[in-house]
Amino acid sequence: MLGDPRSHGLWEATAPAAPPTHPLHGHVSADVAVIGGGYTGMSCALHLAEAGRRVVLLEGREIGFGGAGRNVGLINAGLWVMPDDLSATLGPVLGERLLQLLGDGPSLVMALIDRHGIACELERNGTLHCAVGPEGLKEISEREAQWQRRGAPVRVLDAAETAQRLGTSAYAGSLLDLRAGTLQPLAYARGLARAAIAAGAAFHTDSPVIAADRKGERWKVRTASGVVDAAWVVVATDAYSTGPWRNVRTEQVHLPYFNLATRPLGAELLKSILPGREGVWDTKTILSSFRLDQAGRLVFGSVGALRNTGTVIHKAWARRALAKLYPQLGAVAFEHEWYGQIGMTDDALPRFHKFGPNAVGFSGYNGRGISPGTVFGRELAQLILGEKTEAEMPLPLTELRETSFRPFREAYYEAGAQVAHLAGERF
Template structure:
């Protein structure tokens, strides 16, 4: 994307073509202007347009340019936090409401894919949270207990069943979440964009917002090429915000994450390596993830950025780590490589913000963007449509607070990942 093969890698190479869009040129009006062409922005725009609202969506680069087009593609339920910890942080009302919505989040994603016929390599076979050693096993058992108390279809698999599903004996067990699955993330983003356009949304790409002005009856949002006059503005830029939307980026520390994709595995290998095509990740602090794409490529990733000295260090680590997990892949080539940024808030919780009168947004997904982004986009649409009040949203309103020493922390995370990968393999 944008002539950079390390920005979206395999996903750019295999996603359906993006819908035809143009930059904003001139002044237009709408009921709602949505800033950001990721999952949140497009889910919000789609739900609004289907309810008869005139929507203009502004994207500074291309649809799916940010985290929506770069992530691993795990459609997870919930957040990184344990369910009980989330209740402690948010209280019983917002906490249980958020858990319920995000627990059902993968189902909403899959419903939209089915409804609009989105071709995005959807797999509905669940995900595996893999336990590294006794400590990891203790963690996933606690997650199992907390989710099962809420009726979720999750279960801890023993080491033998985990080995059967993964094709490696490296883990002490795994938490199977049958609500979850995998998809091709850029294809899902582009499919949402196609659905938006068919519903009447006007999408303008290459249209970075440079100013926004509130007025008595709404907003004027200006780009380099024009302006949109609208009653409501939705800020859906998350960790990739620039210009006046930089405020949501500044409340998150960027954690770099990279992915490498192998050549397609042969039929014999695919019988033993993730034969059920679940997505998987482990319990380590500097975690690793893996899943298969439609063609049988193994996508293997971890914390780090493929730039400067990190490129050689992380690729060498991945080669060692993959060989330790799957000795039969010791000599397989990586055909694609890419990286992006995960926006991390100080408490690992997302945020709901108001930007003056009739300006709203969610941000801070902490590596869980597919399902929460889709759900939060719908919630914003329901708020704007008057079908929900602010008090009925899954999160209370938060103030915008910039993280101190943000750039220094980000440099440390990037360098720390290099140090860790320079010295280690996987387990």
């Protein structure tokens, strides 16, 4: 994307084309100005447009340029935070409300894909959270117990069944979540955009916002070549925020994450490697993830940035790790490589912010953007439509606050991932 093969890699190479868009020029009026062309912004725009509202979406680069177009493609339910911990942090009312919404999140994603005919390589076979050693098994067993108390269709698989599903005996067990699945993330983003435009929303790319001012009862949202006059503003820029809402970015610590994709595997290899096509990630702090795309490429990723010395270190580690996981692969060649940034908040929970009268947004997805972003976009639409009040939203309103020692922590995470991957396979 934008001439950089390491920005979106395989997803840019295999996604359907984005719908035609152009920069904003001149003065336009709308009910709602949505800032950001990721899952939150586009879900919000789609739901508002379907309700008959005039929506103008402004994206600084291209549709899906940020995390929406770069991620692994796991449609996860819930968050990283353990369900009981989330409920304890937010309180029983908000906590359980959020758990219910995000537990049902994958079903919303899949329903939108079905309703709008979005071609995004959807797989509905669940995900596997794999346990590394006894501590990992203890963690996923606790997750199982906490989700099952809430009626979720999750269960721990023993080492033998895990090995059968994965094609490797590297893990002590896994947590199967049948609510979840995988998709092609950039294709999903572009499909949401196409659906929102078909519903009547106007999308303008290459239109970074440079100012936003409140004039009476209306907002004036300015780009270099145009102005949107709107009653509401939705800030959906998250970890890639710039301009008037750059503080949304500084509230988060960037954690780099890379993915590498092999050539399509042959039919014999596909019989033994993820035959059920579940999405996979493990319990290590510096985690690994892997999955298959529709063509049978193995997409393998972990924490780290493919730049400077990290490019050589992470790719060499990935080859060693894959050789241990799947020796039947032989010498591994990667067709595509790419990376991006995950926005991490201090408590690993998203944020609900109010930026002024009738100006709201969610941010801080902590590596869980597909399902929560889609859900939160719908929630923002319901707030604007008057179907919900602020008190009925899934998160409390909080003030923006800059994360302490952010540049140091970001440098530490990038360097630390290189040190960890230089050391060995970690399985």
